[in-house]
Amino acid sequence: MPDLARCLAEAYDIALPHRGKGKVADYIPALARVDPMRFGMALALPDGTLHVAGDADMPFSIQSVSKVFTLALALRRVGTGLWDSVGREPSGSAFNSIVQLESEAGIPRNPLINAGAIATTDRLIDGRDADVVTQEILDFVRARAGDDGVGIDLDVALSESQTGARNRSLAHFMDAFGTLRHPVETALGVYFRQCAIAMSCRQLARAGLFLAMAGRDPLTGEQLVEAHRARRINAIMMLCGHYDNSGEFAFRVGLPGKSGVGGGILCIAPGQGSIAVWSPGLDDAGTSLVGAIALEHFAYAAGWSVFD
Template sequence: MTAQPQPIDLPAVKDAVEEITKEMFACSDRGEATKRIGPLSEVDTRQFGIAILTREGDLVCGGDADTPFSIQSISKVFSLELALERYGEKLWDRCGRDPSGDPFNSIIDLERHKGHPRNPFVNAGALVVIDALLDALSADEEVQAVIDFVARLLDGEAFSLNEEIAEADRTGSHLNRALLSLAKHFGNVNNAIADVLRAYVRQCAIELSCRQLARVGRFLMLEGPDDRACPREDAARRARRILALMMTSGQYDGAGEFAYRVGLPAKSGIGGGILAIAPNTASIAVWSPGLDESGNSLLGTRALEMLTDRLDWSSFGRVRTR
């Protein structure tokens, strides 16, 4: 049964976005940009953007909402949607659905589970998901499938893929190569390691603004896209599954803290973006490049906590009666 939509007070949403944007720009503790990918380490951490797309189609933005940023691991949501559409429940023969208390790039966790990743949002899991897609597509076709999916949800609006970031990520991805080698050792990677890695870093290098990311997230907010060549119920079921995984695993080893503070399913990326979903209510994108210890946007998390508190949006129920 679909939960009844929470009422949306648009003036309250606009006021909250305006107040939160001011507070975020006034913050002195902004975290540090990732050092894992050279070009991303140079991004100005003084930036902050937020965009909210409501179920009625109203778009409310604040700060640097039109500045493109590298979505990085947020792209795992899109490749997971494509893999679930193609393979359905068979995908879980190769990847788990449990949260991990280890860092997102832990090789120890993968060894402990004999090449079977804990969930599709840790790096090992995302790589196995891409390998599954490569069983049917080439590396170029896999990336194009993700790009086409995003483009369709943006109604053809232009966006870019940053080749410099992709190449820097590819040449520096020694740990991801090790994860792939270990999974291949246990028989859970079928394709060439170079092909899987190339597809992975290129989809991570997609650049979207908060305004665009909130629009792309609409397919999860409304429980599945309307324009897919499959029954609406199938798309809605996939959306529900993905949201569950975003809640338990979307913020890596910080997922429990994030669920406690924010109360919405979300997926982060080390580029500083977070896509959060208030089911059947709103798709929310925030971005600030400074990260916390778990690799999630420090100000982005803080902004979402303030937003859900002020608007009383939570997957765990409402606090205020009206």
Template sequence: MTHSALSTDALRVIVTEIAEELAESDDRGRVASYIPQLACIDPQQFALSVVTPDGDVINAGDADTPFSIQSVSKVFTLAVALGQMGESLWSRVGREPSGDPFNSIVQLEHEQGIPRNPFINAGAIAVTDAVLSGYEPREAIGLIVEFIRYTAGDDTIMIDETVARSEEATGYRNTALANFMRDFGNLTCDPAMTLGVYYHQCAVAMTARQLALAGRFLAYDGCLAPGGSRVISGRMARQINALMLTCGHYDGSGEFAFRVGLPGKSGVGGAILAVAPGRASIGCWSPGLNAVGNSQLASRALEMLADRTGWSVFAPH
């Protein structure tokens, strides 16, 4: 189906049908248990929200239930860092898929403290450190949250302090990664301060609706709407989308590109932000994860959505 043939009403039918079909699903994956606050979330929940170029917001399921965005936050922090540093950021973090677990130390030692990409934990910590340079931790957290609020058009978005504390209490591997990078000279701030900012950005709580709205600048070449307010340069938006397509889903990035064909970034809270360039920004959430740490139902929902809309970036437009 071509984009021109897809009216808002037709899209609403597709979104509603996907939610209804997935409501019947027994195989919902397993919630992340290594962060205590995430372990107690009801895996029956599901939300899908799609924002169109005209600003229509189409919701299904629990679209107004807040959740911890976790690693989806890495997309927004990367945009902030690129806005501050420009291309010089790439001297501190690579742009290649890792092929290793998202919290691997082995690769980091082998590659002299330069993480493979901004979406594995080490890479995201390096990007957060870049944002923090020159600021107090509270100011850096404020910058990131203000950016998310601006892109979502919603000043009510907050950090869930309970989740942030829960992550800090269990973040031993991240502490190791940060100290490793500091030893190689790729962290300029005190690792404990950088990690404090990192845990707080991961603990931002949003709804699927807010997430879809916040992703608009990636769908519309750096603007909040086609021809609307510019957030970042079109070039930067395209770079972030490329990284989301190749590195946005941990070890499942190739599988997601293969099945869905859209740039996306997942988080262990069960959220996925996906982008259909020029067509839509999509927020999807279901807490149960598959074997590689991506939301089981959100991944399936996005595959169904891409199939039924023809939005894959590999489809002829």
């Protein structure tokens, strides 16, 4: 058995010199102010063990990493009917692209691009009040993290709403095709707030454990989603979790992962554990540059890959 604490420390040390590289997501003003030199890692294991490095306890905006939790909740609420509104194929396009929506009758390619995540959130709402659904997402994430201190950064949520013209365009386009079941601003009101959830690497790694353990939270014993749905969420993360960079991430890391433009990445090693990294500088596809380097080296050192 590899010494996982040592593997994490080595991965952190290898990636550390690359801090400051990449570009912070400056199109969202609240994210543009984040220090690009921040870098944290956390590894959560099914027995409750946590190994951390660097800025692992500093909260950051999880952004699109939230899509994984909303997808799990939507599948739990509406089941396979979700796939009437969103596909399961890689997009090969940027996270906020509108091109495929026109040629594919307003059905987004997958739940992890922005259009697909908006459609997924729309289905999770299921006729309910937007504030109630937002609280449901937050409560779910808090329970998975084992920390009621997890919250929504309202400054980030407001900043996203004020600069959300592209996301509004995606939502209105889907609405024109009849994909959305609720008013555009209702769906976006939940979506902007879920993306503005702030978590630390320690909290995020713990929150992802249920996906590493066939949908069961190993620390509470709760079966949160059926095992087959957990497998499918992991498959979608592997194929679509980094947009047009998903193939490169699978090639280099070999594990399901989901990135966010806040600089976070949640990575799942089925049967083993979950890893969260955070460093705000992004590559051209919107994935943390330093985080991807760290995950590549950790996965290699630990011998963790779904392709073994």
